[in-house]
Amino acid sequence: MHATHEVTNQPTPLVDYNLFETNRPLRDALKLNVPQLDTAPLTALGAAVGTATMQTHARLANVHTPQLHSHDRQGRRIDQVEFHPSYHALMTAAVGAGLHGTPWAEHVATTLGTGVSSLPPEGALAPRGGPSALTPSPHVLRAAGFMLFTELEPSMLCPISMSYAATPALRRNAALYADWGPRLTSRQYDPVLKPVLQKAGVTMGMGMTEKQGGSDVRANTTQAVADGNDAWGARYRLTGHKWFFSAPMCDAFLVLAQAPAGLSCFFLPRVLPDGTLNALYIQRLKDKLGNKANASSEVEFVQATAWLLGEEGRGVPQILEMGTMTRLDCALGSSGLMRQALALALNHTRQRLAFGKPLIEQELMRNVLADLALESEAATALSIRLARAFDRPGDAHEQLMARLLTPVAKFWICKRGAGFAQEAMECLGGNGYVEEGGEGVMARIYREMPVNSIWEGAGNIMALDLLRALRKGDVASALAQELAPALGQHAALDRLARSLPQRVEAMATETEARRLAQDVALAVQAALLARSAPPAVFAAFCASRLGGDWGQTFGSLGSGTDFQAILERALPQ
Ligand SMILES: Cc1cc2nc3c(=O)[nH]c(=O)nc-3n(C[C@H](O)[C@H](O)[C@H](O)COP(=O)(O)OP(=O)(O)OC[C@H]3O[C@@H](n4cnc5c(N)ncnc54)[C@H](O)[C@@H]3O)c2cc1C
Numbered sequence: 001m002h003a004t005h006e007v008t009n010q011p012t013p014l015v016d017y018n019l020f021e022t023n024r025p026l027r028d029a030l031k032l033n034v035p036q037l038d039t040a041p042l043t044a045l046g047a048a049v050g051t052a053t054m055q056t057h058a059r060l061a062n063v064h065t066p067q068l069h070s071h072d073r074q075g076r077r078i079d080q081v082e083f084h085p086s087y088h089a090l091m092t093a094a095v096g097a098g099l100h101g102t103p104w105a106e107h108v109a110t111t112l113g114t115g116v117s118s119l120p121p122e123g124a125l126a127p128r129g130g131p132s133a134l135t136p137s138p139h140v141l142r143a144a145g146f147m148l149f150t151e152l153e154p155s156m157l158c159p160i161s162m163s164y165a166a167t168p169a170l171r172r173n174a175a176l177y178a179d180w181g182p183r184l185t186s187r188q189y190d191p192v193l194k195p196v197l198q199k200a201g202v203t204m205g206m207g208m209t210e211k212q213g214g215s216d217v218r219a220n221t222t223q224a225v226a227d228g229n230d231a232w233g234a235r236y237r238l239t240g241h242k243w244f245f246s247a248p249m250c251d252a253f254l255v256l257a258q259a260p261a262g263l264s265c266f267f268l269p270r271v272l273p274d275g276t277l278n279a280l281y282i283q284r285l286k287d288k289l290g291n292k293a294n295a296s297s298e299v300e301f302v303q304a305t306a307w308l309l310g311e312e313g314r315g316v317p318q319i320l321e322m323g324t325m326t327r328l329d330c331a332l333g334s335s336g337l338m339r340q341a342l343a344l345a346l347n348h349t350r351q352r353l354a355f356g357k358p359l360i361e362q363e364l365m366r367n368v369l370a371d372l373a374l375e376s377e378a379a380t381a382l383s384i385r386l387a388r389a390f391d392r393p394g395d396a397h398e399q400l401m402a403r404l405l406t407p408v409a410k411f412w413i414c415k416r417g418a419g420f421a422q423e424a425m426e427c428l429g430g431n432g433y434v435e436e437g438g439e440g441v442m443a444r445i446y447r448e449m450p451v452n453s454i455w456e457g458a459g460n461i462m463a464l465d466l467l468r469a470l471r472k473g474d475v476a477s478a479l480a481q482e483l484a485p486a487l488g489q490h491a492a493l494d495r496l497a498r499s500l501p502q503r504v505e506a507m508a509t510e511t512e513a514r515r516l517a518q519d520v521a522l523a524v525q526a527a528l529l530a531r532s533a534p535p536a537v538f539a540a541f542c543a544s545r546l547g548g549d550w551g552q553t554f555g556s557l558g559s560g561t562d563f564q565a566i567l568e569r570a571l572p573q
Helices: 024-033 040-049 052-063 085-096 102-112 138-152 157-170 174-185 315-351 363-390 396-427 438-454 459-469 475-486 491-506 510-532 535-546 563-570
Strands: 067-071 077-082 204-207 223-230 233-246 252-259 262-269 280-285 296-309
Touching (some): 024 138, 024 363, 052 085, 052 138, 052 438, 085 138, 102 157, 138 315, 157 204, 157 233, 157 296, 157 315, 204 233, 204 315, 233 252, 252 296, 252 315, 262 315, 315 363, 315 396, 315 438, 315 563, 363 396, 363 535, 396 459, 396 475, 459 510, 491 535, 510 535, 535 563
Parallel strands (some): 223 252
Antiparallel strands (some): 223 233, 233 296, 252 262, 262 296, 280 296
């Protein structure tokens, strides 16, 4: 009771609930893609990331942002970034859950023996028994975990994602892989900068973007000069800069630089094997729109020591191997954020009364919420489908799907994210726009959304990459095969499915690339919903997204939509 009024009609925050158990679209997507998957680890993770304690860590890590200490008190360079203890708590949890490297654990164990990877899992969220090397679909399991963790805090997942993505590229240098591979799959978070052999676990980042060229990495000017050989292979000295260099407290980075034979991929550790700091100087931290808990820096290399991965001159395809995995994570991340924004909107509108009844019972609000629910479920379905492709690298169809759907999913899901977040925020009215307290999470989601669309290849770059993917095999037949199980269930999907393979074969021009990426995404999403979602969701998705019964904002589904069924399915309780 306040002196002037009683506080009423303000919803209670969404906290202490199981994010996995209450996410029917995710559970059904997993059932469709990997029916035999043991989801017990996800239930454990879903409970852990939904707690008030973890949500407090997420808030504190965003409020107390990373601080750069370029020098110590005595004026010596140290180039260290200091994080709030809550950031470390989140990192401990994410590494403990294996989100940074579990899918590679089996390869590490079989090629290198148990080594450090046999260290017992640590951290509050380490799910008992998994995700583990024995899981039949480790990438799918990890993808679902990544989506759940995104709902807790997305920005600190940047180094987690880069560590996941960097590991396969390291195999190109067996000696480096032997020392670093086991530590990259270890479940122990060890944030102290020290030589790799003294570490229980490590994280990795990547440095491609320079001032004069980001998307066009061929414009990179950082120079690499040969400097002999040692236990880790061909050693070089790197001089130059990186304009965006996220998570600079990672233990090592994959970096692009110009060698005599052309742009090459190098492995650059923060601490050299003799314990000295490598010549990587952090100039400043970026002041970003969102992504606050994560440090993104600008760096310079002054004859920094690095080791060659693979061959000189093959840097772009090598680092793109890493880029493909981080692009998957962009799609997963945006899908996770959509789900979280939707859950918050549903939680609010169920409790908030306006004009005599709960907002969720107002017809037009039901249209908005149901439309968001369709978008969120379609994003989840496509993301998990894409992750499945990474679990079957030996399967020709899955290889083509990974190549095709990576740019498609990254383009479409991330593009839809910002508009989605704005609409979900509006469901909370003015509270949605306010940073403070539990509901401030919505503002955080809104500020975070655009980054997944920009980094790791912005929208146009993804659409252009789709055109390259079309030349990688019989993509038209693979796409037709992918859509076939859903044919005959909705006229609009049938029409699109019939026309798409021809458009794919005809090879779209650059001008048409975004339209093609959109249509492939929508067709695959609809085909997945036909099999994993209830008829009400599938029908409304097809009618609106494919059949034209839709306006230009969320909340414009046709009046024949089964709003009740769609909303009941989406509710987080
Ligand atoms: C928070 C944050 C963290 C980041 N962290 C890292 C990191 O750790 N490591 C790293 O290497 N990079 C990082 N980046 C950089 C990011 O990957 C680049 O910003 C991105 O790839 C785009 O490059 P650019 O900024 O140079 O823009 P540009 O390449 O100049 O592109 C600008 C626009 O032009 C479009 N465009 C480019 N070429 C074409 C074309 N041929 N046709 C049509 N359109 C085109 C792009 O789609 C984009 O919309 C980070 C960025 C952000 C925002």
